[in-house]
Amino acid sequence: MKLTNDFIERNMRQFHRYALRTLHYAALTAYYERLRLGKNTITFSSLSFQETRLLYRIDQHFTDDTIFNVLDYEIIVQDNNLANALNCLPEQGRNIILLKYFLGWTDRKIGEAFSSYDSSTRKRRLAALRVLRIIYEEQNGE
Structure with a gap:
């Protein structure tokens, strides 16, 4: 074609x-x-x-943070007022509060770690919370 x-x-x-x-x-x-x-x-x-x-942020890189060592865990608390109040607590109460509220452990797991019953761990935690609240309110004038 x-x-x-x-x-x-x-x-x-x-x-x-x-x-x-x-x-x-x-x-x-x-x-x-x-x-x-x-x-x-x-x-x-x-x-x-x-x-x-609002478009940028300055990193703080742990400048104002307080680090607590509990059972080979490093727990970082960023609020200085709370860190100061936690430092005023006895070590056992402070450790129980940090493990419970910062690492999310149950009372039973905390009790096993410290070789105690979960009911006594709960009582210590509640007592430490009462003392922590009093200390925190005194420091901050609330």
């Missing part, structure tokens, strides 16, 4: 129309996508000072 000039020219025009149509719709799609994204986009220069402060 011999291709004529008319046939080749017609195919070229069809391809040209197809390419133009495809590029036109691709441009429209990109335009509408930019419009859609533009509604939700804010430039940094248009933000207020308070809004720019």
